[in-house]
Amino acid sequence: SPSLVWFRDDLRLADNPALRAAIDRGEPVIALYVLDEESPGIRPLGGAARWWLHHSLASLDERLRERGGALVLRRGAAGHVVREAVADVGAGAVFWNRRYGGAEREIDSSLKSALRAEGLEVASFAASLLHEPRTVTTGSGTHYSVFTPFWRACLALPAPRAPLPEPRTVDGPDHVPASDALDDWDLLPTRPDWAGGLRDTWEPGEPAARRRLTEFLAHDLPSYDRARDEPAAGATSLLSPRLRWGEISPFTVWHEAVGVDGAGGFLSELGWREFAWHTLYHSPDLATRNLRREFDAFPWPPLDPAHLEAWQHGETGVPLVDAGMRELWHTGYMHNRVRMVVASFLVKNLLIDWRLGEEWFWDTLVDADEANNPFNWQWVAGSGADAAPYFRVFNPELQAKKFDPQGLYISQWASEAPTEPIVDLGETRKAALAAYDEVKRAP
Numbered sequence: 001s002p003s004l005v006w007f008r009d010d011l012r013l014a015d016n017p018a019l020r021a022a023i024d025r026g027e028p029v030i031a032l033y034v035l036d037e038e039s040p041g042i043r044p045l046g047g048a049a050r051w052w053l054h055h056s057l058a059s060l061d062e063r064l065r066e067r068g069g070a071l072v073l074r075r076g077a078a079g080h081v082v083r084e085a086v087a088d089v090g091a092g093a094v095f096w097n098r099r100y101g102g103a104e105r106e107i108d109s110s111l112k113s114a115l116r117a118e119g120l121e122v123a124s125f126a127a128s129l130l131h132e133p134r135t136v137t138t139g140s141g142t143h144y145s146v147f148t149p150f151w152r153a154c155l156a157l158p159a160p161r162a163p164l165p166e167p168r169t170v171d172g173p174d175h176v177p178a179s180d181a182l183d184d185w186d187l188l189p190t191r192p193d194w195a196g197g198l199r200d201t202w203e204p205g206e207p208a209a210r211r212r213l214t215e216f217l218a219h220d221l222p223s224y225d226r227a228r229d230e231p232a233a234g235a236t237s238l239l240s241p242r243l244r245w246g247e248i249s250p251f252t253v254w255h256e257a258v259g260v261d262g263a264g265g266f267l268s269e270l271g272w273r274e275f276a277w278h279t280l281y282h283s284p285d286l287a288t289r290n291l292r293r294e295f296d297a298f299p300w301p302p303l304d305p306a307h308l309e310a311w312q313h314g315e316t317g318v319p320l321v322d323a324g325m326r327e328l329w330h331t332g333y334m335h336n337r338v339r340m341v342v343a344s345f346l347v348k349n350l351l352i353d354w355r356l357g358e359e360w361f362w363d364t365l366v367d368a369d370e371a372n373n374p375f376n377w378q379w380v381a382g383s384g385a386d387a388a389p390y391f392r393v394f395n396p397e398l399q400a401k402k403f404d405p406q407g408l409y410i411s412q413w414a415s416e417a418p419t420e421p422i423v424d425l426g427e428t429r430k431a432a433l434a435a436y437d438e439v440k441r442a443p
């Protein structure tokens with residue numbers, strides 16, 4: 001009886017323990033991907049994410065075929081669709097790598113029980129985080145809410161396991177079960193086709209992720225600590241969408257970087273990714289609820305849709321903000337320093353609820369991540385775990401002077417003569433701090 005490998009956020013062959021377990025079982029292997037837009041609590045993918053997923057699945061399919069395997073695509077509520085696929089192929093075992101979102105965990109655990117009750121072998125594996133959230137606990141057994149002790153605790157745990165090699169062959173079944181056609185999923189935009197900038201910028205898929213890691217380690221890691229905050233320097237790894245989709249495993253990244261001189265700063269960014277997932281694991285409603293509940297008292301003024309739109313389209317008249325928002329729209333990516341600046345501007349100068357910014361990022365980022373995105377929005381807003389204090393308002397002009405001193409980034413994305421900002425930075429900052437007083441007064 002064949003083994004089914006259910007691929008999710010792990011679109012790779014190398015260091016894929018679920019795939020390895022299926023191959024080791026010695027029966028034909030069938031790879032399954034389910035596009036789940038139906039299960040309650042599963043957040044529908046944004047537009048840029050759908051674009052990436054399409055290409056990453058096409059790449060995975062090709063790589064599986066080259067090795068003798070097959071990828072089956074199905075659509076619907078995963079709990080139902082996986083069981084249907086199991087029945088269709090007469091699978092005797094099902095393997096997957098674990099997910100850590102609230103709704104995902106519920107689906108996976110009830111599926112595991114149901115399949116086991118039917119007599120199937122089912123096993124799940126740790127593959128997308130260096131340390132599973134429940135394994136990192138404080139001395140008193142609770143979870144962490146501050147990054148530094150969290151990361152210190154991670155570093156004190158046994159080192160992350162070595163990555164598994166890529167399988168050379170994946171023996172598929174004699175008859176490939178019915179599959180949807182990827183094109184029928186309509187993951188790519190058509191009218192209008194807004195993905196030209198994404199195509200120019202990215203190559204999704206495991207081989208390109210692998211190449212980017214090699215190139216980053218050889219050329220960029222030595223200057224990472226010095227240049228990582230400069231948006232024009234191209235000094236960061238650009239691994240975020242690859243890690244998001246699991247085209248490369250954090251174990252691979254960790255093991256290849258850890259011996260390199262000066263890698264500590266880079267590795268601690270992987271630590272922030274771990275911390276964001278740790279936080280989501282313990283607060284599954286991270287994208288919708290203030291982690292610090294006193295922020296529920298924040299007196300958001302009525303939304304000014306023109307301000308929100310100006311921000312989304314990079315037309316605020318604040319050069320660094322506009323440059324960032326246009327980079328995002330064009331490439332599906334924005335440099336981290338600029339993400340912090342545009343987020344601060346939305347929340348603390350336009351006084352627009354961080355959730356609306358988070359939603360826009362969710363729709364437009366190729367690395368839009370269920371944990372990292374809301375975690376970082378709450379970090380900037382001041383409502384999150386180990387967050388920047390609310391009263392620290394980024395000044396986009398000073399940030400530009402400091403991190404884009406020659407204006408290279410701004411001239412790349414927002415080269416026109418500056419116009420008047422849509423709001424006065426000083427006045428709005430004062431208004432934001434006054435609004436924050438209400439949070440401080442909240443019981």
Ligand code: FAD
Binds near residue numbers: 241376
């Ligand atoms: P590098 O500097 O090379 O870092 C290496 C890896 O570490 C990244 O690929 C990423 O996986 C992780 N990482 C780095 N910084 C952070 C961070 N602050 N939090 C969590 N993980 C981090 N990152 C996402 O992956 N998805 C998101 O949806 C996302 N939304 C964000 C929203 C806001 C408002 C802000 C301020 C940051 C957000 N980030 C998000 C974090 C960060 O901006 C990106 O991970 C980073 O810019 C990706 O570029 P890189 O891969 O070159 O990073």
